[in-house]
Amino acid sequence: MAIATAPTHRFDEPVLLPISRGQALWTVIKRKPLGMVSAALILLVVLTAIFANVLAPYDPLSAQPEIRLAPPSWAHPFGTDDIGRDVLSRVIYGSRISLWVGLLAVGIGTCVGMVVGLVSGYWEGRLDLVLQRLMDAMMTIPGLILALAIVSVLTPSTTNAMLAIALVIIPGNSRVVRGAVLSAKQNRFVEAAQAIGCKDFRIIATHILPNVTAPILILASIWLGNAILIEASLSFLGVGTQPPTPSWGLMLSSTGRAFMEQAPWLAIFPGLAISLAVFGFNLFGDTLRDAWDPNLRRQG
Amino acid sequence: MPTDPRPVPRRSHVSRRDFLKRTGWGAVGTIPLIAGVSRRRASAQPASPYPDWMPPSPKPPKRGKLITRASAWDPPVLDPRLTNSVGLSQFASLTSNRLVRYPFSDEAASTTDLTLKGDLAESWQGSPDFRVWTFKLRKGVKWQNVAPLNGRELVAADIKYCYEQYAKEGVQAFTFQEIEGMETPDKYTVRIHLKTPNTMFPQNLAEPVSIIFAREVLEEDGDLKKRMIGTGPYTIKEHTRKVRLVLARNPDYFDQGRPYVDEYHILSTPDAATRLAAFRSGQSDILFVASVGDAAIVKKTTPAAVIQEYKTVQTVFGLALAQDKPPYSDVRVRRAISMAIDRQKQVDTLYGGHGILGWGIPYFYFQDKMPTAAQLGPYWQYKPAEAKKLLAEAGHPNGFETTLFYYEYFPEMSSQVQLVQQDLKRNLNIEIKISKLDYTTFYGRYADGKWDGMAWGFKTGYATGLDEQTYQYMHSKSTKNYWRFSDPVIDELVTKLRQTPDRAEQRVLTKKVLDREHDQVTRMWMPYDAGFLVWQPYLRNTGSLALRRNDGYGASTLARLWIDK
């Protein structure tokens, strides 16, 4: 996912705008209904994950095979799965797994990518050349294949799936950060600060980072959605989360597909959960972009 | 040559009924053919809505047309020395023959009819001490008319060559290494000398993996990976890896007039949903489904489809433990685990009542009816309290942690593994961490025999014969003993078994082997359902017999299939 803009020379522009980031975001959310929907969805996922043990009516791992494949009812609003576990409880706890997978993968990927991009963009030179070639090399391997190979190396588990996805995220992130750093560096404030003799670290923290956080968060939001999808694909290929973990991806790709016609609820609810979560994250990324993209912000 | 006093399968002289009676297999031959009669016991497999026996069609067969099947298996290699894979057998059984074979569906008296019939051999005879077996070949059997064989006649030297190659290297070596020497006194006679007596040696030659391949191919190519030329009813017309395999009727096949169908296309279709869709849309003629529920779904959307219950006579999967080291080397631990697992519940719930509790030798080798729960021994019963006591006695009052790896052969297996995990946690406080692996990693690790903890293990699925099921799989020295046990009592029993000619005595001994296995819990068999076969309504003579699924290892029976359209 490369966001490229043709590099142009901008004349002096104040980095700080009359309203803060948070305020800009809130304004956009209020004004655009899709923004509100996305924020609500994300809130729903996060709250479900945090309060899973309060919300879930049953233990997600407790199997009662006598009532397996039961259609939705009052006792089990989402039905029961192939060994009689409550699907609603599993979907609720699944939000924890998906969020955990997403946050860890995106967290690590973003942080490492940010560091690489910062180092590359700020100091440039030979280090930049080498790092960027390395990042390019990683990007020539399609994400799913790279993730599959890494998980095969590390043996399948949720944690290893996260690490694999993190590695897939790093190169793209580093490129975006590097681009943002490069354009921030052209700012006169940075030149001035360097002329005065400010420490690099201070310059980065004060002038560069604020310009970098916006694109990072936008990308992170979208990658959160992608991470959930990649985990589902890895489970489909047989190397993702391990049973009996209630991950949405595992539920959809294994029991959901196997019992698709006998018990469609096994696929519908996890599938819906994945779609809504990814939908929410992607839309939120859009909203963030609408709120924070300096080009569009000029419209107020 | 002294006449052999004991009854021996000599096709030319003994009628089938006489033979069955004389050798004690009469009971098998007279098993009622009506579904449900033999299944009144509480824990024996209740009847499903589908018959387990498809009688052959009374109409005269029609020649021509083609059948297709969307297949899950792409053959890894074409070389029968290097693999037992069903991916190869699904068509190798049609391109090639064996010396002897089991009945086809239109000649079998029942689904468990295992009367040996001649394939390339016309007749055979064992010496009184069962160490020398003489086979007389059919005359005029031609190799397929493909270079470099070019339709030459099959001779005894071809058989000798094959068996020597099998003994030299590969997966069949253990079976064929018991051959001390072979002679071909004339073009149509093969005499085989064994190192030790084996009354069931011909049955080993009837296994689907013991096909006769062409010497010229092996000598020219250096291996059998590129070409497969045999004497069978079909030739390979086209083989595109991962796409399709096209088999064409062999006009020179020795069984005159057969096969009936002109072409058999096997389409590589790795995804189960796609195979089902192919059947529904008419692109596939044969489909396998694993459960009653799946069969019902197919019937709903394709009411004309014909469904047969593939009779379950044994289980192929069970809980394998690294029993060559602690804690599983202690028989008390194994017994405790076995008693802590509720097998009946798995049968009742996962298999809709339609599975078996789990035993490792086809039941008809030791008795007529399916074993009841009581017959499987005290350690096969669900007794969680006793199990807990026994485990404490063995030194693990608080349980322990372990791992379990498996490959999901079918969805119900994942359900079973997780139920076992729950049972063991609740009843014995044994914590199992599950690893669901891809096929290659699973197979490699399992077959390697160095893993720790637990695995959802198997015995290979092709074996039909009793010797294969007992000696070849259970002897401590066998390379096919994946369960890592070494029990001198079993070694003694299975060796004695293969030296016992009397069928009634064989049954007694086989039951003893089973009892010993269940007493020592060497292989902890788990519930299983062999599944169902679904066919398009215009196929005839389709039936699958026990242990010989005709879309897989039992593919040779498709030579008798015909299309009524």
Next chain:
Amino acid sequence: MYKYIARRVALSLPVLVLSSLIVFGLMRVMPGDALTALMGESGNVSPKELQKLRKDLGLDLPYYKQYLIWAWQMVSLNPGDSIFTNEPIAVALKKSIPVTLELAVLALILGLVIAIPIGVLSATRQDTSSDYAGRVAAITGLSMPDFWLGTLVITFAAIWFRWIPPLGYASLWDNPWTNLQQFLLPAAVLGFRLSAATMRMTRSTLLEVLREDYVRTAWAKGLGERIIIYKHALKNAMIPVITLVGGQFGTLLAGTVIVETIFALPGMGRLTVEAILFRDYPIVQTNVMLVAVTLVTLNLLVDLTYAWLDPRIRYQ
């Protein structure tokens, strides 16, 4: 201009070398041997035979030697044999590349043909109901796992229409009609996600461009909407879109893995995944390098198109 091209090409070479090192390293670090895969469903192979096999396949050489041998094979366009089947990889590639290529290209065409008009519509009618409808449809496309969409499509085609794409791949030259039937559905499934991403990108970049001063001038001059969009705005908006498509091509190729498995197409994606699971090193390494070379070339072309579209870039 030529200096620019030369520089970009020179920078691509180390990238390819690094890619090869990465994929080689990954393969060697994987637990489980290619040889255990060879055992298939067979019994044990004796340690002596394993040793011989390992030697025959060159797996007992030190890693750097294995790498150099393989690197030479790549450069001399002679990829060697598969460990598993003993067949030359070149043969397998010759059969599988056209499948994946056709699938990817069709998916790309279908995706773009749907996406760009909808993107334009969304942008020009920003914040109206058609914009919302377009955006919702796009994000739905991005939110559904590929394998789920594929499974739904093939299952319900069989149930409702009693028809699924004919199994048993027929090449475009041999049997164009069958081939088209086989590829339409999988290409649509694959292209669905690409079209979603492209639609959103088209919309957002077009929105940006429409606010530029020169567009304002064109409006002021009284030019018609269609001329403004298609003659002036779209060309500049296409730059990021082309980058996106170039970037998405990698994702597209990854997506073929799943679509080829479900629709039973013998393409490179399926070949690669099965090779990874079978630890068939030569195939995985060769395939991934092939993809890497393709993507690097594609990126190069994208950059060159960039430079052609936006003269400012050339003179950096």
